[in-house]
Amino acid sequence: MTHSEAAALEEAQLHVHLDRRDESAADDGGRRAAELAEWQRVVQMLAATGGPHDPDADVVVQEELAEDRRREEAEQQRRQEQQRVADRAEELARLGGAGRLDCSVPTQAGDEAARELLDENGDYRAASVDDWLARALADQSGHYADPAARAAAVSLLPVPVPVRARAALLAALARTGAPIDGDLEFVGRLAQADPAAAAALAALLETAAAVKGGTA
Missing domain, CATH: 1.10.287 (Helix Hairpins)
Structure with a gap:
């Protein structure tokens, strides 16, 4: 030394x-x-x-440097993901506002977060994204073709947001044989007004379809 x-x-x-x-130096004393x-x-x-x-041979120093790098990488990934969600939200909002958000636009992982961002920003176009997500869930299309993705959506789409109720009602209507390709605005309005009632109606339709299928 x-x-x-x-x-x-x-x-x-x-x-x-x-x-x-x-005591006045207590805050700096820890450092x-x-x-x-x-x-x-x-x-x-x-x-x-x-x-x-030799810092290069000092295990403690190297571990601290490695931890600093891990924190920097994690922060960079967080910022990148945040930007990706913002870009996706803007894309969905733009398509929804132009009336072009339909089944030709496949859902992707993280769309629930994009939808939540639009809702947080008070974007009126979030309603069209809700319609689109509900259809995709009901049709099990795009990202929701994966059962794990559909199961995850149940927790990712917050309650009492009516997307889940709307999707359940659309799926139940489809199982009854009723066409769901047309304008089903009433489904969205019912789910928006009372998600619990929409979910209950979906369950009733599911039961009716099951009974009909069993007696056919």
Whole structure:
């Protein structure tokens, strides 16, 4: 350990001691205590190796650097995902506003988050996205062709947002043999007004379709 390193260590120890006596420095005391602990660790390592401090060979330093990189990568991924959701939300809103959000536009993973973002922003076009998601769920098309994706949508689409009730009612109507390709605005209005009633009607239609199928 060099003379300057020893002096710095003594100074750090003094600062920690003074900080413990001065409550006004309490906020900074934790940082100085951490610095002192690091100094002591380095001094002990140098005493064991007998050579200069090499950060590249210091396991603790390398672990800290690796953790910093992991945090930076995680933050970058978070920002990228946030931007992806924002871009998708704008795309869906634009298509919905132009009346072009239909079955020709396949659903994708993360569309529930895009829909939620539109709702948070008070975008009136979120209603058309609700219609589109409900149809996709009922038809089990696009991303919702995967049973796991449909199951996940149940938790990702918040209650009492009527998308799930609307999808259930559309699917139940389809099982009765009724055509669902036309304008079924009433389904959306019913689900919007009372999601529980729409879900109950869907369950009733499902039961009726099952009974009819069993007696056919």
